[in-house]
Amino acid sequence: MTTVSMTVNGEAVSADAQPDTLLSEFIRETLDLTGTHVGCDTSQCGACVVLVNGDSAKSCTMLAVQAEGADITTIEGLATNGELHPMQKAFHENHALQCGFCTPGMMISAIDLVTKNPDASEAEIRHGLEGNICRCTGYHNIVKAVSAAAAEMKG
Amino acid sequence: MSNFQYLSASALDEAAAKLKGAQDGALLAGGMTLLPSIKLGLSDPSDVVDLAGISDLAGISVKGGSVTIGAMTRHADVAGSSDVAKAIPALAALAGGIGDQQVRNRGTIGGSIANNDPAADYPAACLALGATITTDSRSISAEDFFTGLFETALGEGEIIKSVSFPTAEKTAYQKFTSPASRYALVGVFVAVGSDGVRVAVTGCGQGGVYRESGLEAALGGDFSAGALDGQTVSGDNLMSDIHAAADYRAHLIVEMAKRAVAACG
Structure with a gap:
């Protein structure tokens, strides 16, 4: 057992973890932030994507100890003071979710994408979201939402 | 998932010593292969030595007709490097097509070539460009480095430091x-x-x-x-x-x- 410290959604957290505790387990079971979903647990589906120092990462394929000192953002960290993040607003307005299981990871990946490429084309959005699978196959509206959010985030 | 001991290192010789001291140690670079392998029970190391704390293992330099990429440089950094895109455009494009964005944000060139997956992208660039792989003890040409499926010329405990690619016309x-x-x-x-x-x-x-x-x-x-x-x-x-x-x-x-x-x- 070792103590792991990191910043999660702006708050400093410190808790015990085993060497083999996955970041996804640490977030969901230790921190009780269950908005980060675990779908395949084999780094395919992207439901577990969180931001690690501003870069999207599959938290099921990272050890909690690898996030020592890191700045983590999960889906719970997007809204501020009850105000939805532009990506959340765009997903809502464009009906970019059906069952909602992939949505947390999809939005975090999309935020990574449009933060680094504010003028992403439809093709670039589709390429950038290759690591996130929507089993409802609702990709069309997801791409629309990401484009809308990109425009909104550019201001 | 496993009972390994996690060891961090801030210098190459420290990592080498920890690896040597382990009964059945494994190096952790980006973890894009090692962690899924451990989860699937295909790998069961006694110790995992994380290379992430060794800052001089990451970075890109272009000079004298070659592009040198540190072993811990992530695919996303190679893909996004204007220096690489200018010197060897296909290398930057190759890095940008590995896996998905999340894999590119974690996976490293050293980890990729050390694993030598028969379907990995980087080995093709190494062999076509005649790259040289530098380890903590020697330099190995790409021709000699890739020896078979998931097999390389790396010796026990040998750690990749960087890969140098000659530029090409x-x-x-x-x-x-x-x-x-x-x-x-x-x-x-x-x-x-x-x-x-x-x-x-x-x-x-x-x-x-x-x-x-x-x-x-x-x-x-x-x-x-x-x-x-x-x-x-x-x-x-x-x-x-x-x-x-x-x-x-x-x-x-x-x-x-x-x-x-x-x-x-």
Whole structure:
């Protein structure tokens, strides 16, 4: 057992973890932030994507100890003071979710994408979201939402 | 999932010592292969030595006709490097097509080549460009480095420091991906350099990455996609699996080579 410290959604957290505790387990079971979903647990589906120092990462394929000192953002960290993040607003307005299981990871990946490429084309959005699978196959509206959010985030 | 001990290191010799002291140690670079392997029970190390704290293992430098990439440099950093894009455009493009964005944000060049997955992208670039792999004890040419499926010339406890790619006059990489995994079903890297045309193929060989000498000879006299018309590749030493039969892969090698030559401009 070792103590792991990191910043999660702006708050400093410190808790015990085993060497083999996955970041996804640490977030969901230790921190009780269950908005980060675990779908395949084999780094395919992207439901577990969180931001690690501003870069999207599959938290099921990272050890909690690898996030020592890191700045983590999960889906719970997007809204501020009850105000939805532009990506959340765009997903809502464009009906970019059906069952909602992939949505947390999809939005975090999309935020990574449009933060680094504010003028992403439809093709670039589709390429950038290759690591996130929507089993409802609702990709069309997801791409629309990401484009809308990109425009909104550019201001 | 496993009972390994996690060890961090802030210097290369510290990592080497910790690895040596372990009963059955494994190096952790980006973890994109090691962690899934541990989760699946394919790997069960006693100790995992994390290289992430060794800052001088990451970085890109371009000088004197070569691009040197530190072993812990992430695919996303190679893909996004304007220096790499200028010096060896196909190398930056190759890095930008590995896995998905989340894999590129964690996976490293050192981890990729040390693993030598037969469908990985980087080995094709190493072989086509005649890269040199520098470890903590020696330099190894790409020709000698990749020795078989998931096998390399790395000795026990040897750690990759960097990979140097000579620049080339023309480069292009084309791959036909498995739609599910995005691994190369067939990947062909074509380079025109100081020692002529080199064509490296990944995703196909029963022994991993290799050079397709027949296509190299055809392109040596006439570097054009048309020079590959009617060329065939034998499927005898190619993999057959649920994704593609050997003869289909053989066909795709020629097609991907044509596309790569066309992309060279």
